[in-house]
Amino acid sequence: MQSLTKRRFGMGVDTVACVGCSACAIACKTENDVPQGHTRRWVNQRVEGRFPHLTMMVWSDSCQQCDDSPCVDACPTGASHVHEATGTTQVDRNKCTGCKACIAACPYGARYVRPEGYVDKCTLCIHRLKRGERTACEEVCPTKAIVVGDLNDSRSELSRRIAARHHRRQKVEAGTNPRFYLFT
Amino acid sequence: MLKNKLSRRTFLSLAGVAGVGAGVAAKTALGITDGFLEDLGEGTVADEVVPTVCEICFWKCGVLAHKKDGRVFKITGNPSHPLSRGRLCPRGAGGPGLLYDNDRLKKPLIRVGERGEEKFREATWEEALDRVAEGFQKVADEHGPEAVGMLYHGAGASFFKTLLHGFGTPNIAAPSYAQCRGPREVGFELTYGEGVGSPENLDMRNTRTLVLIGAHLGENMHNTQVQDFAECLGKGAKLIVADPRYSTAAGKADWWLPVRPGTDIALILGWMHVILREGWYDKAWMQRNTIGLDKLEAHVARYTPEAVFVETGIEPDVIVETAEALSATAPASLVHPGRRVTWYGDDTQRSRAIAMLNALLGNWGRPGGFNMTSNVPIAKTELPAFPEHRPIADKLDGQYIFAGSPLASGLRDATLTEKPYPIKAWMVYGCNLPNVLPNTQKTLDAIQKLDFMVAIDVLPAEVCGWADVVLPECTYLERHDDLIAPWYREPFAALRQPVVDPMGESKPGWWMAKQLAKRLGLEQFFPWENPREMIHARLKASGYNAAQIADVEQRGVILGEPEPLYLPTDYEYEYGTPSGKIEFFSQQLADAGFDPMPTYRRPEMPPAGSFRLLTGRAPSHTFGRTANNSLLLDSYPENELWVNRVIAADFGLLHGGYAMVFGEGDTKTGPIRVKVTERIRADCVYMVHGFGHSARGLSKAHGRGANDSAVTTRYETDPLMGGTGFNVNFVRIEPAPDSSLGGVEA
Numbered sequence: 001m002q003s004l005t006k007r008r009f010g011m012g013v014d015t016v017a018c019v020g021c022s023a024c025a026i027a028c029k030t031e032n033d034v035p036q037g038h039t040r041r042w043v044n045q046r047v048e049g050r051f052p053h054l055t056m057m058v059w060s061d062s063c064q065q066c067d068d069s070p071c072v073d074a075c076p077t078g079a080s081h082v083h084e085a086t087g088t089t090q091v092d093r094n095k096c097t098g099c100k101a102c103i104a105a106c107p108y109g110a111r112y113v114r115p116e117g118y119v120d121k122c123t124l125c126i127h128r129l130k131r132g133e134r135t136a137c138e139e140v141c142p143t144k145a146i147v148v149g150d151l152n153d154s155r156s157e158l159s160r161r162i163a164a165r166h167h168r169r170q171k172v173e174a175g176t177n178p179r180f181y182l183f184t
Numbered sequence: 185m186l187k188n189k190l191s192r193r194t195f196l197s198l199a200g201v202a203g204v205g206a207g208v209a210a211k212t213a214l215g216i217t218d219g220f221l222e223d224l225g226e227g228t229v230a231d232e233v234v235p236t237v238c239e240i241c242f243w244k245c246g247v248l249a250h251k252k253d254g255r256v257f258k259i260t261g262n263p264s265h266p267l268s269r270g271r272l273c274p275r276g277a278g279g280p281g282l283l284y285d286n287d288r289l290k291k292p293l294i295r296v297g298e299r300g301e302e303k304f305r306e307a308t309w310e311e312a313l314d315r316v317a318e319g320f321q322k323v324a325d326e327h328g329p330e331a332v333g334m335l336y337h338g339a340g341a342s343f344f345k346t347l348l349h350g351f352g353t354p355n356i357a358a359p360s361y362a363q364c365r366g367p368r369e370v371g372f373e374l375t376y377g378e379g380v381g382s383p384e385n386l387d388m389r390n391t392r393t394l395v396l397i398g399a400h401l402g403e404n405m406h407n408t409q410v411q412d413f414a415e416c417l418g419k420g421a422k423l424i425v426a427d428p429r430y431s432t433a434a435g436k437a438d439w440w441l442p443v444r445p446g447t448d449i450a451l452i453l454g455w456m457h458v459i460l461r462e463g464w465y466d467k468a469w470m471q472r473n474t475i476g477l478d479k480l481e482a483h484v485a486r487y488t489p490e491a492v493f494v495e496t497g498i499e500p501d502v503i504v505e506t507a508e509a510l511s512a513t514a515p516a517s518l519v520h521p522g523r524r525v526t527w528y529g530d531d532t533q534r535s536r537a538i539a540m541l542n543a544l545l546g547n548w549g550r551p552g553g554f555n556m557t558s559n560v561p562i563a564k565t566e567l568p569a570f571p572e573h574r575p576i577a578d579k580l581d582g583q584y585i586f587a588g589s590p591l592a593s594g595l596r597d598a599t600l601t602e603k604p605y606p607i608k609a610w611m612v613y614g615c616n617l618p619n620v621l622p623n624t625q626k627t628l629d630a631i632q633k634l635d636f637m638v639a640i641d642v643l644p645a646e647v648c649g650w651a652d653v654v655l656p657e658c659t660y661l662e663r664h665d666d667l668i669a670p671w672y673r674e675p676f677a678a679l680r681q682p683v684v685d686p687m688g689e690s691k692p693g694w695w696m697a698k699q700l701a702k703r704l705g706l707e708q709f710f711p712w713e714n715p716r717e718m719i720h721a722r723l724k725a726s727g728y729n730a731a732q733i734a735d736v737e738q739r740g741v742i743l744g745e746p747e748p749l750y751l752p753t754d755y756e757y758e759y760g761t762p763s764g765k766i767e768f769f770s771q772q773l774a775d776a777g778f779d780p781m782p783t784y785r786r787p788e789m790p791p792a793g794s795f796r797l798l799t800g801r802a803p804s805h806t807f808g809r810t811a812n813n814s815l816l817l818d819s820y821p822e823n824e825l826w827v828n829r830v831i832a833a834d835f836g837l838l839h840g841g842y843a844m845v846f847g848e849g850d851t852k853t854g855p856i857r858v859k860v861t862e863r864i865r866a867d868c869v870y871m872v873h874g875f876g877h878s879a880r881g882l883s884k885a886h887g888r889g890a891n892d893s894a895v896t897t898r899y900e901t902d903p904l905m906g907g908t909g910f911n912v913n914f915v916r917i918e919p920a921p922d923s924s925l926g927g928v929e930a
Contacts, residue, residue, distance in 0.1 A: 017414040019402030019432050021803035022819040023274040029815060030258035030280060031227060036814050043819070047430075051828065051862040052442045056435030127227040140260065142271045142407050143414030 008087035010179030018145035020058035024137035031136035063110035063122035064178035074105035235740025239660035249683040266674040281815030289656030290688030302649035317703035319636030336613035343697035350709040357590035371535025377760020388412040392513035400431040430863035446787030454492030464511035476769025516552025529900025529909035549751030557671040560744035563725035584906035622899035644881030663692030664715035675744030794914040808874035811885035822889035824859040826870040842920035847895025855920040856890035
């Protein structure tokens with residue numbers, strides 16, 4: 001078995017396949033009991049050019065699982081933290097006071113405050129990964145656009161795609177080192 | 185509730201459910217067990233998983249309903265089911281939003297106000313069903329049983345169809361034909377001798393060059409079709425999209441052809457012109473499989489790329505280039521036949537042109553084209569013969585002779601005109617007629633002519649407000665329906681079975697139909713206690729043993745042995761046309777006085793200051809049926825009016841502001857949020873259908889977005905088969921007087 005501390009889970013979205021249908025967002029809501037009016041996932045779109053010379057990119061978006069997470073730095077209570085075994089950024093709801101410093105710090109708009117008063121965001125369905133299941137978004141995706149994997153494992157589907165495909169990450173200039181890859 | 189529901193444990197032990205089972209087996213492999221996760225929770229773990237079939241749209245994917253303490257908390261794709269392959273669209277995943285919708289009809293209702301006032305009193309089932317039986321019987325006594333008509337959509341209608349056939353009426357129609365797929369089916373029947381069916385027999389996953397004409401896959405979200413679309417793109421297929429709007433699919437295209445609305449036939453004939461002129465086709469295959477190629481060649485001679493450019497606005501070199509791309513990968517090239525194709529009233533001829541272009545690509549029965557299908561044969565329930573009756577009243581003698589299914593719009597006409605004979609009662613099952621048939625006023629006028637109308641629905645849609653009696657049906661998650669066994673590349677039969685007990689006093693359709701049969705003396709047509717008994721009997725008569733039947737209930741699906749998907753290369757296929765060949769030239773059309781080959785006619789263009797209204801789908805909604813679903817509303821809360829940037833500037837429309845849309849006469853939509861975009865031509869505007877509900881009982885959908893039906897007053901009827909083209913409405917747009925109007929916040 002691999003050393004647990006060496007895992008670094010990330011996510012990729014194939015923008016050739018993704019149609020922006022939001023099945024991932026709905027599956028995420030039912031899997032994680034996300035309250036109405038809030039979401040951990042959303043569809044993003046970028047259109048460039050003038051009619052009729054246009055290009056467009058559509059993708060399913062969420063928490064970017066940054067290596068250098070501004071939310072963790074901003075959190076005064078330690079609620080936002082890096083989960084050692086998976087390398088994922090998580091929120092400990094018992095430590096969160098709902099101060100929203102992390103919401104202000106996150107360049108991706110990935111977080112919201114639950115009605116109960118603590119901050120919530122994509123957990124990368126860590127409870128499912130733990131059971132050896134795929135994340136709810138990856139499982140439901142009708143275009144197989146979403147892939148979650150361990151970036152420290154060169155054999156993971158995600159690592160293989162990163163090696164094989166053109167890709168980009170969002171707002172790298174923010175110094176976040178995001179682990180969310182868009183394949184183009 | 186049934187006793188045989190499987191526990192999660194039993195379910196996981198079934199070999200066929202690989203996705204879920206594999207997950208459990210892999211638990212130790214990942215080994216994230218540091219205990220920290222208690223903070224995050226374990227997520228909700230199902231104590232019961234029930235396989236059934238979705239009905240949020242009509243693709244009917246196999247799903248797994250996950251329950252905890254008796255409540256369905258999520259729905260996932262059934263990995264064993266060929267139409268879901270373990271995956272779902274947003275609507276299917278949003279099923280709990282319908283099941284737990286507080287606005288659901290909970291009790292039978294009897295009208296106390298005027299029709300349309302939505303004033304009802306609650307009634308017992310006994311009283312409501314008596315009323316329906318009396319209403320039908322009275323009409324039948326006076327005008328004959330044929331004076332009772334039914335308009336329906338959905339799998340649950342099968343029991344009511346049996347009831348009304350038994351009652352003695354043929355007047356049973358679904359808008360999914362004349363208002364949707366009908367022209368496509370007829371176009372292909374005239375050309376190949378068979379339609380493409382539903383699910384369509386497209387081998388898209390292996391297509392190397394794909395053409396979409398107005399079909400916006402990805403926004404139109406038929407699960408397996410979108411899976412195949414993504415697969416072929418992933419394998420590097422070339423994509424050509426002809427659409428006045430830069431759809432999601434167009435955003436993935438190698439060529440976007442922003443065709444002038446209504447000129448698609450010219451474009452298709454132009455493509456055929458180029459392919460024939462250049463000889464880019466398989467001559468031996470044409471020789472073996474088609475007739476009339478020489479006549480087609482002469483027919484399309486005048487549709488030069490230059491001539492087509494004038495009509496369509498698509499540059500001649502782009503027409504040649506795309507024709508070449510199509511031919512280069514033939515027969516693994518496919519021109520998608522579309523699905524809702526009721527646009528301009530010449531839709532059968534356009535569909536035929538698409539069928540003929542596909543024929544030139546030689547793709548029938550070949551990889552990447554149209555595949556062969558098979559089914560799981562299931563024995564029918566033996567019923568006594570239905571009574572004799574007068575011919576169907578959906579058309580007059582000699583009208584729409586190529587119609588292959590009853591016309592919903594035709595039944596409305598018959599109700600209005602009493603020709604060929606009066607229709608005096610309607611049963612409306614699961615279709616919201618005022619927003620489904622073009623020209624809402626005509627539909628309401630027809631309803632006012634009825635002596636009696638019953639609406640059967642899950643939610644209090646607009647149509648319910650016009651009914652004399654409203655019967656609350658439970659959702660697809662709370663009932664049995666008949667087995668679902670379509671023709672498909674992987675033959676299967678799927679089972680819809682209840683996951684939870686019906687809410688309130690809602691009841692399954694089969695129960696209502698059986699109760700009505702009792703009252704109408706038609707019990708002989710329901711020779712079973714419940715559908716489970718009927719389904720078991722049908723499976724038994726089809727050769728399945730008890731263990732296999734139990735397995736169906738545990739897996740939700742029976743898989744058949746697939747027939748070959750492709751025809752042998754040199755095989756002489758006997759097509760179902762009169763000539764036995766693919767007919768480029770149709771003698772039967774010529775004999776009936778129609779164009780034997782599709783001819784382009786320039787459509788009426790919008791007058792200055794007006795725009796053609798185009799409509800389509802959002803991926804997270806099904807028509808107007810899901811606008812009240814709180815789960816789905818979060819991702820697409822209201823529709824928008826797409827307006828070209830230049831036009832928006834001319835008309836003072838701001839992105840994110842609101843506009844009013846005016847149609848003929850004094851028709852208009854309520855305020856609709858404006859999307860100022862480069863993604864649409866300047867001669868048309870676009871909105872997603874299914875919003876702007878006026879029914880008061882739809883608390884979340886009411887007043888949200890705009891109702892395109894309100895300004896869809898005009899329609900062109902297809903002379904071949906009676907389809908109703910919707911895209912002939914011209915609208916004016918203005919900024920809404922008070923931009924704070926309408927548009928409920930998400």
